[in-house]
Amino acid sequence: MASHIHPNDRPKQPGHLETATFEGKNKVLGFWLFLGAETVLFACLFGTYLALRNANMGGPTTQQLYDLKLVGLATFFLLTSSLTSVLAMNAMNRLKQGAMQFWLGVTVLLGLAFLILEIYEFVHYVHEGHTFTSSAFGSSFYALVGTHGAHVTFGLAWIMTLMIQTARRGLTYEMAPKLFVSSLYWHFIDVVWVFIFTLVYLLGKVG
Amino acid sequence: MGTLLVVLVLALFLAAILTGGYNKDFLERVRHSKVWDWLTTVDHKKIGIMYFMSGFFFLLIGGLEAVFMRLQLIVPNNDLFTGDTFNKLLTMHGTTMIFLAAMPMIFGIINVVMPLQIGARDVAFPFLNSLGFWAFFFGGLLLNLSWIFGGAPNAGWTSYPSLALMGFNPGPGIDYYVLGLQISGIGSLMSGINFLATIINMRTPGMTFLRMPMFTWTSFVTSALLLFAMPPLTVGLLLLMFDRVFGSAFFDPALGGSPVIWQHLFWIFGHPEVYIVILPAFGIMSEVISTFSKKRLFGYTSMVFATVVIGFLGFMVWVHHMFTVGLGPMSNSIFAVATMAIGVPTGIKVFNWLFTMWGGELHFKTPMLWAVGFIPTFVMGGVTGVMLAVPPADFQYHDSYFVVAHFHYVLVGGTVFALFAGAYYWWPKMFGKLLDDRLGKWHFWLFFIGYHLTFFPQHFLGLFGMPRRVFTYQAGYGLESLNMLSSIGAVGMVLGTIIFTINVIKTARSKELAPADPWDGRTLEWSVPSPVPEYNFAQLPLVRGYDAFWIEKQAGNKGMAPAEPLGPIHMPSPSYIPVIMSLGLFIAGYGFVAHAIPVAVIGIAVVFISMFVRSFQQDFGYHIEPEEIVGSAKAKEVKA
Ligand code: HEM
Numbered sequence: 059m060a061s062h063i064h065p066n067d068r069p070k071q072p073g074h075l076e077t078a079t080f081e082g083k084n085k086v087l088g089f090w091l092f093l094g095a096e097t098v099l100f101a102c103l104f105g106t107y108l109a110l111r112n113a114n115m116g117g118p119t120t121q122q123l124y125d126l127k128l129v130g131l132a133t134f135f136l137l138t139s140s141l142t143s144v145l146a147m148n149a150m151n152r153l154k155q156g157a158m159q160f161w162l163g164v165t166v167l168l169g170l171a172f173l174i175l176e177i178y179e180f181v182h183y184v185h186e187g188h189t190f191t192s193s194a195f196g197s198s199f200y201a202l203v204g205t206h207g208a209h210v211t212f213g214l215a216w217i218m219t220l221m222i223q224t225a226r227r228g229l230t231y232e233m234a235p236k237l238f239v240s241s242l243y244w245h246f247i248d249v250v251w252v253f254i255f256t257l258v259y260l261l262g263k264v265g
Numbered sequence: 266m267g268t269l270l271v272v273l274v275l276a277l278f279l280a281a282i283l284t285g286g287y288n289k290d291f292l293e294r295v296r297h298s299k300v301w302d303w304l305t306t307v308d309h310k311k312i313g314i315m316y317f318m319s320g321f322f323f324l325l326i327g328g329l330e331a332v333f334m335r336l337q338l339i340v341p342n343n344d345l346f347t348g349d350t351f352n353k354l355l356t357m358h359g360t361t362m363i364f365l366a367a368m369p370m371i372f373g374i375i376n377v378v379m380p381l382q383i384g385a386r387d388v389a390f391p392f393l394n395s396l397g398f399w400a401f402f403f404g405g406l407l408l409n410l411s412w413i414f415g416g417a418p419n420a421g422w423t424s425y426p427s428l429a430l431m432g433f434n435p436g437p438g439i440d441y442y443v444l445g446l447q448i449s450g451i452g453s454l455m456s457g458i459n460f461l462a463t464i465i466n467m468r469t470p471g472m473t474f475l476r477m478p479m480f481t482w483t484s485f486v487t488s489a490l491l492l493f494a495m496p497p498l499t500v501g502l503l504l505l506m507f508d509r510v511f512g513s514a515f516f517d518p519a520l521g522g523s524p525v526i527w528q529h530l531f532w533i534f535g536h537p538e539v540y541i542v543i544l545p546a547f548g549i550m551s552e553v554i555s556t557f558s559k560k561r562l563f564g565y566t567s568m569v570f571a572t573v574v575i576g577f578l579g580f581m582v583w584v585h586h587m588f589t590v591g592l593g594p595m596s597n598s599i600f601a602v603a604t605m606a607i608g609v610p611t612g613i614k615v616f617n618w619l620f621t622m623w624g625g626e627l628h629f630k631t632p633m634l635w636a637v638g639f640i641p642t643f644v645m646g647g648v649t650g651v652m653l654a655v656p657p658a659d660f661q662y663h664d665s666y667f668v669v670a671h672f673h674y675v676l677v678g679g680t681v682f683a684l685f686a687g688a689y690y691w692w693p694k695m696f697g698k699l700l701d702d703r704l705g706k707w708h709f710w711l712f713f714i715g716y717h718l719t720f721f722p723q724h725f726l727g728l729f730g731m732p733r734r735v736f737t738y739q740a741g742y743g744l745e746s747l748n749m750l751s752s753i754g755a756v757g758m759v760l761g762t763i764i765f766t767i768n769v770i771k772t773a774r775s776k777e778l779a780p781a782d783p784w785d786g787r788t789l790e791w792s793v794p795s796p797v798p799e800y801n802f803a804q805l806p807l808v809r810g811y812d813a814f815w816i817e818k819q820a821g822n823k824g825m826a827p828a829e830p831l832g833p834i835h836m837p838s839p840s841y842i843p844v845i846m847s848l849g850l851f852i853a854g855y856g857f858v859a860h861a862i863p864v865a866v867i868g869i870a871v872v873f874i875s876m877f878v879r880s881f882q883q884d885f886g887y888h889i890e891p892e893e894i895v896g897s898a899k900a901k902e903v904k905a
């Protein structure tokens with residue numbers, strides 16, 4: 059069971075470092091399971107939003123509110139950050155610590171850009187009279203998109219934490235699965251956003 | 266706020282008293298104390314015991330609430346616990362029994378037994394295991410503190426809006442419900458993930474999926490249900506909290522919200538939840554019936570198949586709790602058919618149990634009594650379930666005592682009977698001693714008779730028109746004698762439980778140790794000493810088939826063949842972070858209950874800081890050397 063490997067050792071061979079140790083295998087499996095639960099969580103928030111999205115109680119409607127240009131830009135940032143996160147994991151598995159840290163840095167910056175745009179968007183909506191308490195539509199919109207935004211924020215903090223740890227400890231057997239699951243998390247956030255983009259924004263403009 | 270301070274100071278006082286006052290080596294003494302050991306343990310067996318015992322404690326509290334309700338209902342127009350008080354008792358009884366008694370006691374047994382059954386040294390995530398327990402514990406504590414600080418919730422265990430919204434329910438009761446369940450729910454989700462990963466990744470060599478004992482299989486499916494069923498509850502509770510604390514409008518029709526959304530979210534969780542608590546019960550019964558019939562479980566593969574099918578169908582039927590909402594004949598029909606379909610795999614199981622006993626060498630020890638009592642009782646609950654699944658009939662039964670009778674037949678006759686069976690069966694593995702069999706039989710007969718006396722008449726009360734969740738009834742409508750009978754029956758259950766408690770205390774005091782294999786068992790947990798050493802297996806066992814230990818015994822072998830040479834065993838270190846994190850959740854929960862957002866923020870900060878600390882901690886556990894293992898085994902032999 060690879061018990062001869064010490065978690066603080068550095069792998070010498072490139073490959074799937076995240077599952078090189080038994081602990082790593084458990085971690086990756088456990089995290090996939092967790093993402094299953096997260097999927098159901100978002101599904102419930104989507105369901106609630108879709109049921110309540112027309113209950114605007116005389117406030118602005120989805121058509122009046124949403125601005126696809128701004129959201130499109132945010133989408134571009136977030137989807138690109140998924141790509142850079144893949145590049146980071148690629149670098150990790152080829153034992154290139156510097157390149158990995160660089161791509162993680164880019165991922166964080168892109169995520170930050172997304173977050174700034176989202177905050178700007180929310181502030182704008184509040185000025186238009188679309189708030190968390192104004193109507194059931196408002197409540198369900200902020201619950202869904204806000205939960206996603208909270209996930210992005212947590213993901214950013216997480217990735218930055220791991221960047222610091224890697225800088226201190228190097229790319230060890232312990233760090234590899236941690237980095238890998240954080241990137242899984244990041245991709246998951248991205249996939250959720252794809253659904254938000256279609257079911258909230260595009261559908262809001264059309265129907 | 267003030268109450269929070271009081272609780273904190275009290276906790277510090279208790280710590281000081283238990284450890285002998287503060288001075289220089291205070292911290293040293295704390296570190297070596299028994300309390301500290303249990304607070305920080307990551308050993309699955311100890312966590313299992315804590316789960317089981319705190320679950321049992323909540324079972325007693327929930328039972329007390331039930332007794333109060335039966336006292337109120339013993340005669341018509343009684344005024345012992347009326348109105349709001351009765352509503353609080355009823356709400357806390359249901360909530361406590363489901364979330365704080367049934368689930369934790371099941372998690373306790375799974376924690377102790379499942380890793381042993383698959384030949385593992387621990388669960389996949391020992392730290393998470395401890396965190397899950399403490400989250401459950403503090404969640405339960407928060408919920409029950411409502412009795413003292415501000416008033417218990419009173420909108421039923423289903424807590425439907427609009428009744429549960431601020432406008433109709435301004436006290437803090439519902440907030441306690443929302444946050445208590447949210448915190449303990451986080452713990453349940455973690456346990457689900459942990460058990461799944463353990464069963465998938467930690468099986469000993471030779472333990473293929475189709476050689477896993479039935480209890481492990483049902484734990485597996487239950488964990489999958491936990492994984493997918495807890496999030497809808499999480500979301501429902503979150504939205505209800507937003508509506509109550511932050512003024513949002515999810516469930517408020519005045520602002521376009523819809524109370525029916527809560528009902529959907531609640532029952533998408535709620536129906537799988539009833540299978541979460543019944544599937545492990547099926548597993549326990551399968552083990553017990555097979556062991557005490559001295560026969561291989563009849564139709565093992567069909568049992569596995571039935572379990573998986575039940576788990577799957579469990580997600581397709583939630584609308585049968587909402588037939589009377591008015592979702593339309595189409596949706597009612599579809600969900601009615603799906604609901605009835607669950608009767609098929611359940612029937613397969615019942616016949617398999619019967620055929621296992623058929624021609625077997627039956628031994629009526631206490632666990633077997635519970636199992637044999639369980640079969641007809643549970644079948645009756647299943648039959649009323651199928652009756653309820655017919656929408657036009659359900660329009661009559663719904664919200665009457667008929668439903669109360671149905672779910673007590675499945676929950677008590679199924680889950681609680683199984684928990685008692687499991688307790689008698691696995692007590693040697695948990696505590697190293699056997700519970701007294703004679704007291705056990707008294708426990709069974711008093712509880713069994715009392716149970717049927719309480720709940721059988723409730724079917725008829727329902728059919729005669731008595732609505733559920735109502736604190737009294739009028740004389741002269743034919744409800745008096747059945748209610749009287751029902752209340753008298755409760756006495757039997759109380760006496761049975763008291764005898765069980767006496768049995769537990771008596772066993773704890775006795776010095777007689779149990780042998781490793783007191784029941785001539787069939788599965789791996791009986792191949793290790795009682796009580797189980799902290800590393801479980803000195804050498805991982807090699808499994809050659811279903812009923813792994815039985816096969817070796819039949820082949821004349823003394824024990825399991827080892828699958829690995831004797832070597833140092835890696836153990837995880839204990840950690841105090843789970844308690845701190847759960848305390849953070851508790852403080853945050855309290856902040857939201859008191860609508861004191863700064864307190865909530867402090868609590869959440871504690872949680873995140875603990876996570877951060879944990880992430881930076883480098884603690885890779887320790888090793889137990891082979892000499893120690895052999896030494897302790899030798900010492901055992903000398904004693905024996
Ligand atoms: C053949 C299997 C079953 C069927 C067909 C079935 C069907 C139903 C139906 C249709 C209802 C709704 C009645 C109403 O509110 O009008 C119901 C309620 C309930 N069932 Fe079952 N059931 C089955 C098994 C179980 C099991 C195994 C459990 C738990 C271990 C369970 C626990 C409950 C509970 C707690 C309620 C009441 C919920 C409430 O309103 O508070 N049922 N069942």
Ligand SMILES: [Cu+2]
Pocket residue numbers: 535536539582583585586
């Ligand atoms: Cu149901």
